[in-house]
Amino acid sequence: MKDGFRIIDSDMHIIEPPEMWEKYIDGAYKDRAPKIVGRYPIGTYGLMEGHMLPTVDAHARERWNGMFRVVGPHLQSDAARGFDPIAQVGAMDREGIDVAALFPTIGLYVMSFDGLDPAFAAAICRAYNNWLYDFCQHAPERLRGVAMIPPHDIVEAIRETRRAVQDLGFMGVFLHPSPVNGRQWHERYFDPLWYELQELNVPVCFHEGTGTVIRQPGDQFGTNRIMMHVASHPIAMMYTSLSLIIGGVLEAFPGLRVALLECNTGWVPFWLDRIDHDFERLAEWDAPTLTMKPSAYFMRQCFVGAEEERGLKQVVEQIGDDNIVWSTDYPHWDSDYPHASEEFLALPVSDKTKQKILWDNCVRLYALH
Template identity: 45%
Template structure:
């Protein structure tokens, strides 16, 4: 397709899953527990409820409905027709054409809340992930050369996660698997609990994408800012992604898994130079005690194995390129989420004061390498 001479991969485009996804796709033995998506005046209503109508997870802002305001109304206007047509794969491809996107790697909307129910058990969580991935496979069949799935994995059992990662890579044709950056189990990311999964992702050549949500999760930093939904959205995703990045680069994960590729998505990137400097400083001072297996600066592991997504209008990201280089940023429209600049996301990005070579790396090369395309 090429827009203004640039081929473009969207590293993190979102689908809007149908309300009955899990009712239709989950294993029969769990159908009586399957959540259903809510529908309302909000064309992007991402809430889930139990079969008895109770909330799937604690409401993010119980005292302050975020579905209002000028930004909300603007998104209602822009996305209303897409919602009316059912958020189908044909609608997804049309949105890509409007933006000039050649290939999109697809992440969830409702699915980001799928595994955060307090009553979740490992067998049910694995079934929830399988159902989502089966639906995503069907969704991509409209044009599998342009629509590429990122598979949902459950962190509640590494045996289940490894098996599902293998199915995603070998049977479904996905290029990545995703987890929320906020751990949903009592193991931080540097724990060896996850090593069987990281081993499998390396062997399968399957990329790992971390994607947080403003919605609830166990002990998420955003909870401290309730009921102010604006402040929660400002901090929840960047802070959780920064914590995850630190675990991987300075906590020994990438030292143990040199072929693992990791993305930290939808959390801005302008914090990156400071965080890498801070991790390097800490490693130089205390790494002999706390990070004996980390043999290089954390920033070196990051540069070799990680990417972070840039917002289309993130003007201050020029400092990231000046200090970190152009090899670790990827582009995302974030369609159809509330922060997205759709249908002008690509145009916003092309107006950033970056050189043509930098734009080409961010729009295509870095993402193609990360997703092993």
């Protein structure tokens, strides 16, 4: 709790220990398991299938390391503990966070490979989810897992979703927003997954990670981290929301909840207006199955992740405060930790709105009780 507000962090990150995948993955895949090299916050990267993750060249990595030297002092004590569960809960306490939905760091990238062997992809996800389950046992009421699932094979995706939710108690699944194997999210191939999530009453959480092996917004800028990062996160979520809405997914699965995380909120009013505008003129041909305005689907089923945003007041004035959740993004380089909650609470929105964004909306998103 912070200044009288209960807080759920909708998108807090863990740091995978170097031995995690090799220790937890099925024996048949140990020689191919993703590897973590270096020590966070400086010089930490993943190696998988011959690729460095994130995919930046040596000059860009050095520039990135320099950036971490600036933010690193805030994380020294946590890094000294290897970002273990005690460090995670300590960071939550410093920010006043009661409950955190946990997402990976290197794990944001490992499913972003076209043509990945489905059995191998599933093994990677099982290993990560099993490790995360063990991690959460330090404080299971506060540390809550969101499962990695493999988009390469729908049967494996559903199997791991069921296991993670029913056996491990995870409260959602996450996917990288860039389509894998050329499949768009509105293709009927994914319908069984959306149905399963709806039946299990857990959300799908889309989370960008800049520097993947597959195509993503911003990759045309090469290794310029500013250009890549500024573009990738919000634009990827524009594409994803457009696919799910106009592609008919939210019409077909009205109980499916969708989180668009770490993308800020300022783009949402403009984007919904633009989609509605074209829908009014082209729906008969390009969206004939929709029974509501596109923006109505978003308002009914989507949640968007905010951090400290100077324009949040204007966003709330345009779309309301029912669809916004909050995150520290701890311990990543662009996080405002350890002052993230303090800076959010200083924004010029009402206490009622703060309460909804910090707690109520996340309770609805993750079906917390």
